[in-house]
Amino acid sequence: MKVLQNIFVLALQLVTFVSAIPSETIITKDIPFDLNGSNFTYQWPVSIYQFASQNGQTLQMAFMDIKPTCAPNGETAVFVHGKNFCSQTWNATAIAFLEAGYRVILVDQVGFCKSSKPTSYQFTFQGLSRNLLGLLTTIGVNDVTLIGHSFGGFTAARFALLYPWIVKKLVLSDALGLENYVGEGIPYPDTDYVLATERQNNYGALRGYEQANYYPGLPWLPSYDTWVNMLVVIYGGSMAKEYTWCQALITDTVLTETVVYELPTLKMPTLILIGANDPVAIGKAWAPAAVQAQVGHWSTFAPAVAATIPNSTFVSIPGQGHAPQISDTLVYNQEVLGWVTTH
Structure with missing residues (x-):
């Protein structure tokens, strides 16, 4: 009898625990203008995937789920942004996919843009992938063409390794993770050091970094200011303190995985x-000169990595830096859509 009573108590405790966790839900109405510290206006309606993660924290992932603008082809393309980017920065490529008949899903990862910025959170690419899986499962999507850029490319690669049955085709665009930075000699920094650098970000610092890395050797176009100001809004916004800490933790994730x-x-x-x-x-900025000279050579290591992947294709867009989807949109879209439609 006592054993049955204990089982009943444990079952009751389990039910109480489960009921206390906020259920996964999609919010489509009454979205705040200043959503999780960002009041930058997105091109399409923003929805929220709300879920529980890591000690029952209620988290939100902002996303856009957009119907094709022509006859649907039955395919879904999911885009994952990089560190100094948001889901909206995919707009030009998203439009091309919509015009080709794709359903397009653009996501803001946790810690970024219009999504939650938890200060007590273990950022891992496995965890971020699990968040994306939860979103796709909740909205009923079970096979995708997955396209990730920079930090989002690292996430996309990990997602594809964890959940290969969901990813039909994978596009890794200037994806972090193709080079092992600490393994190449970049010193591992204290997270507070990275936090101090994050706190220095303003329009001038962000524009200088983007000019040198995203558009090296290219003229600065007024349209690039849109994406700088998108970040300035967050770095100076209502959750600036939380955002800079999340970004420091995210840099740590790149260096430790x-x-x-x-x-x-x-x-x-x-x-x-x-x-x-x-x-x-x-x-690279805090590495010794000798290490700086040997890292960041994408034209050398990226094709070598591609050669190790079965059924892979390597494409290099001449004259472009880290963000060809912005600086050479027409060629970028032609390359990606051309590859996707032939594979």
Whole structure:
């Protein structure tokens, strides 16, 4: 009898625990203008995927779920942004996919843009992938073409390794994780050091970084200011303190995780696409001169990584830096859509 009573108590405790966790839900109405510290206006209606994660924290992922603008082809394309980017920065490529008949899903990852900025959170690419899986499962999407850029490319690669049955095609665009930064000699910094650098970000600092890395050797276009100001809004917004700490933790995640050695196990068709002049290497700024000279050579390491992946294609866009989807949109869209439609 006592055993049955104990089982009943444990069952009751389990029910109470589960009922206390906020259920996964999609919010489509009454979205605040200043959503999680960002009041930057997105092109399409923003929805929220609300869920519980890490000790029952209620978190929100902002996303846009957009119907094709022509006859649907039955395919879904999911786009994942990089560190100094948001889901809206995919707008030009999203439009091209919509015009080709794709349902398009653009997501803001946790810690970024219009999504939650938890200060007590373990950022891992596995965890971020699990968040994306939860969103896709909740909205009923079970197979996708997954396109990730920079930090989002690292997330996309990890997602494809964890959930290969969901990813039909994978596009890694100037994806972090193709180079092992600490393994190449970049010193591992204290997180407070990275936080101090994040707190220095303003229009001038962000524009200078983007000019040198995203558009090296290219003229600065007024349209690029849109994306700088999108970040300025967050760095100076209602959750600036939380945002800068999340960004410091996110840099730590890039430096403490690797994915490049697992990429040869990818089974789906994979496109590795880079800007030929991409110089980005996380932590390069605080590395010794000798290390700075040997990292960030995308035209060398990216094709070598692509060669290790079965059923992969490598594309390099001449004259472009870390953000060819912005600086050479027409060629970028032609390359990605051309590859996707033939694979």
